[in-house]
Amino acid sequence: MYFLGYDIGSSSIKCALYNANTNEIIATVQSPESELPILSPVENYAEQDPETWWQHVLLSTQQLFDTHTIDKAKISGIGIAYQMHGLVIIDSNKKIIRPSIIWCDSRAIETGDSIAKTSEEKEFLASYYNMPGNFTFSKLVWVKKNEPENFSRIWKFLLPGDFIALKMTDRPTSTITGLSEGIMWNFEKNEPAFELFDQQDVPRSFIPDIGTSFEPLGKLTESAAKKLGLPSGIPISYRSGDQPNNAFSLNVSRPGILAATGGTSGVIYGVSDQPVIDHRQRTNSFAHVNYTKKTPKIGTLLCINGTGIMYSWIRKNISDSGKSYPQLEKEAAEIKQGSEGLITLPFGNGAERIFQNKTIGGHLIGIDLNRHGKKHIIRSALEGIAFAFVYSIEILQSLGISTETMRVGNDNLFQSKVFSQTIADLAKVNIEMVKATGAVGAAIGAAIGVSYFDTIDDAFDNQNIVFKFQPQDQNPELLKSYNFWKEELKKFL
Incomplete structure (x- = not known):
């Protein structure tokens, strides 16, 4: 069929x-x-x-x-x-x-x-x-x-x-x-x-x-x-x-698994059995695709405007627009975790809902003109965007959303090992990369809708996990960099 x-x-x-x-x-x-x-x-x-x-x-x-x-x-x-x-x-x-x-x-x-x-x-x-x-x-x-x-x-x-x-x-x-x-x-x-x-x-x-x-x-x-x-x-x-639908396409329809994407902006989406009400309105909660009156499932969405657009800006204006993202990844990998003290706040894409609609702007902080070069800036951008995701995961955790596993597609920022491993290490989350698109998810949903599959799990039984990022022992320099990042962010908030 x-x-x-x-x-x-x-x-x-x-x-x-x-x-x-x-x-x-x-x-x-x-x-x-x-x-x-x-x-x-x-x-x-x-x-x-x-x-x-x-x-x-x-x-x-x-x-x-x-x-x-x-x-x-x-x-x-x-x-x-x-x-x-x-x-x-x-x-x-x-x-x-x-x-x-x-x-x-x-x-x-x-x-x-x-x-x-x-x-x-x-x-x-x-x-x-x-x-x-x-x-x-x-x-x-x-x-x-x-x-x-x-x-x-x-x-x-x-x-x-x-x-x-x-x-x-x-x-x-x-x-x-x-x-x-x-x-x-x-x-x-x-x-x-x-x-x-x-x-x-x-x-x-x-x-x-x-x-x-x-x-x-x-x-x-x-x-x-x-x-x-x-x-x-x-x-x-x-x-x-x-x-x-993107979350459903990644087989995220129950508590304990997050869906995430890192395009121009970033999105993290978690599912809960209970109401998730954020009185500070940093997140939005909607009925998930498997919501029914008898078994309500709530999807909570958190959006970060400034993610991939920051990395794209670095590529166009700081690095070399002729270089591919895999080439930038190779250069970033040559720099140690923590980017030797250089941090990036990636929020230069307008007001951020997670900051209650404040406009923070994009910032490079801690530049040492005798030590830092383009490769440091590339790595710092990847880490800064990853820090924004970790910060956002902490928001979801504070709202009671379980975050053991994060499932992502294979066509965005999560292809970067520097980026993904930073999130896995700091947030202590297992990241599973799968092949998925919204249109394919809609087709699979149609199959469930006519009862070809009995359950969502049946529909995704053979879903292919392309790669996994698992938490590793935390580098003190990376944790130090993240804490510095949060301290600098507080000044703008």
Whole structure:
């Protein structure tokens, strides 16, 4: 049996074909090759046309089957992962009313603040686990206040993945995890946040039909199937926002295992059986993909804006942009742990949520002009980013999240031994590197959604661990460097 998975990103659309019988990833493709445009008609606005996502779903599907021939009648399910926190609004004819307000749009921050004032912060967090901030519900209320004509035409609101499911099934549907990411799920009552809709005079009827992530929520219509070149009737059996899906793709769906990625920014994601409420709002907690009303699983997400972007900046401006990252890794390895007293604060990518939205900036501290050179700076950058991850793991530990093992993909900063071993040594965490992508995870989720696999563990039974980093005896110089790093950070906080 075959399953298709789509990852609807703001940069591109990825499509994966997975053979569940052989546990084989047949192919993954991306459309377009260059990044999708993000419209910014006003400063701090970020919008995209949802129809553009759909067109690239069609193109990626065509591209995949142009190069891989299978019996399409054996495709048994479709899964969708998507960029979180976006807002799509449609009218009663299922037509888009305005461009999607996507995740990185910050226009609704003040609106979110006003929503939060409707109740005491402690009570709000007890119900929704997060403050409204700039999440989807805040964006919906922003439309009500600032675009009343558009608001009056709304039939349903959708998240980006819900829109793609609509195009495939002609049904407006969403999930519990989807509502929770938009601060539209009441965890105390275990139902949609009806009281928030009522308080803000947003009709409850705007809420689409709700299901779980692993559940057929519609089937591929004849019209959509014709455009995709697929048989009609295939169930859309999995849906999740990108960060819960990335964790799921790494087989992180129970306590004790963290998921992490180190791209331009860094993310650590842990799963808990109990509510995880951070009153300082350094983290966000949502319903994980395996959340049900009977067995609630909470995914807690911590984001560090300044990670890989710092290393990229070092490569472009300090080292040699012509050098590959493996070459930089080789040079960093020539310097001892602790970088001989040179430390890097990598937080030069805007305000950091882990510092309660303070802007720290990127800093090289302790430069000895007679001793330090480019290789020291390279190693210090890798260690400084690793220190930011260790600091973040300590935050998660303080919230009661278990951190024995961290599972990562094999296509980001964790490929660096200097970086990964630093985290393993300081945080005393076992790091397992596996081959995983969001689109493949969505395809595997689709297989679970039609009960091809009985459990998540069954689905990942043969997951390939590419490499392991295990904690080693701690070098006193490395611990000294990390403590110095934290002391310097305190000065900026």
